[in-house]
Amino acid sequence: MMNREELCKTANAMVHKGKGILAADESTGTIKKRFESIGAPSTPDTRRDWREMLFRAEPAMQDYISGVILYDETLRQSAVDGTPLVELIRHAGAIPGIKVDMGAQDMAGFAGEKVTAGLDGLRHRMKEYYDLGARFAKWRAVIEIDANCPSAACVTANCHALARYAAICQEANIVPIVEPEVLMDGDHDLARCAEVTEWTLKHLYMELFMHGVMLEGTVLKPNMVISGKKCSVRAGVNEVAEATLKVLKSAVPAAVPGIAFLSGGQSDIEATAHLNAMNAGGALPWNLTFSYGRALQAAPLAAWGGKAQNHDATQAAFNHRARMNGLATKGEWNEALEG
Ligand code: 13P
Numbered sequence: 001m002m003n004r005e006e007l008c009k010t011a012n013a014m015v016h017k018g019k020g021i022l023a024a025d026e027s028t029g030t031i032k033k034r035f036e037s038i039g040a041p042s043t044p045d046t047r048r049d050w051r052e053m054l055f056r057a058e059p060a061m062q063d064y065i066s067g068v069i070l071y072d073e074t075l076r077q078s079a080v081d082g083t084p085l086v087e088l089i090r091h092a093g094a095i096p097g098i099k100v101d102m103g104a105q106d107m108a109g110f111a112g113e114k115v116t117a118g119l120d121g122l123r124h125r126m127k128e129y130y131d132l133g134a135r136f137a138k139w140r141a142v143i144e145i146d147a148n149c150p151s152a153a154c155v156t157a158n159c160h161a162l163a164r165y166a167a168i169c170q171e172a173n174i175v176p177i178v179e180p181e182v183l184m185d186g187d188h189d190l191a192r193c194a195e196v197t198e199w200t201l202k203h204l205y206m207e208l209f210m211h212g213v214m215l216e217g218t219v220l221k222p223n224m225v226i227s228g229k230k231c232s233v234r235a236g237v238n239e240v241a242e243a244t245l246k247v248l249k250s251a252v253p254a255a256v257p258g259i260a261f262l263s264g265g266q267s268d269i270e271a272t273a274h275l276n277a278m279n280a281g282g283a284l285p286w287n288l289t290f291s292y293g294r295a296l297q298a299a300p301l302a303a304w305g306g307k308a309q310n311h312d313a314t315q316a317a318f319n320h321r322a323r324m325n326g327l328a329t330k331g332e333w334n335e336a337l338e339g
Contacts, residue, residue, distance in 0.1 A: 015258025
């Protein structure tokens with residue numbers, strides 16, 4: 001039976017001030033690409049070694065990471081010494097979570113647009129994930145911007161799926177991270193990103209309401225309102241922070257305990273600077289934190305290079321990024337700290 005108290009407690013711990021989420025839930029295909037970029041092979045063992053290094057990093061895991069999103073394979077893997085990886089995460093005081101969607105699939109009739117799959121059988125899988133130690137889940141919807149996108153059909157279908165997923169999670173006492181990602185690919189400007197993000201979030205909260213989702217036991221994982229990567233004039237840090245807060249304030253109910261941004265292709269320092277600027281401006285209705293994949297892992301991945309002898313340098317790079325982002329959740333980061 002759904003336990004409201006447990007859900008709220010988990011959701012609040014995930015967005016605890018000073019901490020944020022490590023998104024280490026790359027699918028086998030995605031992690032292969034990341035490893036290729038450093039010339040490392042992707043096997044169950046190399047994936048385990050890489051993730052074990054991160055989950056054992058001190059003090060990042062104890063002080064700056066509230067939870068870790070895992071891929072199905074990782075949730076079931078053990079460290080070299082036989083300790084389940086889930087146990088390493090829990091031992092550091094962080095919460096294990098699980099990516100449960102089956103990826104964004106091409107949407108019939110809407111060329112270039114996607115809808116996320118994975119609802120079939122989800123209710124059944126959820127129980128096993130809880131038994132394996134997951135206390136929160138993630139489902140990512142992808143909304144693309146171009147001259148004719150997104151369509152209303154794409155926004156509606158994705159928000160509907162997110163709401164059905166969230167309801168299934170809560171029934172199993174797993175906190176849903178609700179992730180509608182408006183992509184930063186393309187040449188659109190800040191205003192266009194703001195418009196699409198506001199539309200998506202408003203539709204999302206209507207669907208969550210329709211499906212009886214208890215907002216106090218959810219975490220939102222949105223994109224920041226940011227210029228497209230190929231936009232000729234890209235907005236600066238303060239503009240991004242202002243535009244993002246404006247949209248969030250108009251679309252996200254204060255009942256939501258926290259908002260944990262994705263990095264979405266921003267550079268690691270950019271992602272930190274934006275989060276910091278939003279938190280430097282004074283009190284907000286929700287805690288604003290990070291749920292970064294690339295922006296937390298790019299530097300340690302480069303330091304590792306797939307070589308065991310770079311273990312300490314890898315952990316040092318991860319500790320640094322985790323600390324920088326931890327400071328950004330309090331508006332206490334500045335560029336000089338990057339050394
Ligand atoms: P990025 O921070 O690399 O965008 O990844 C976060 C994530 O989990 C996307 O679903």
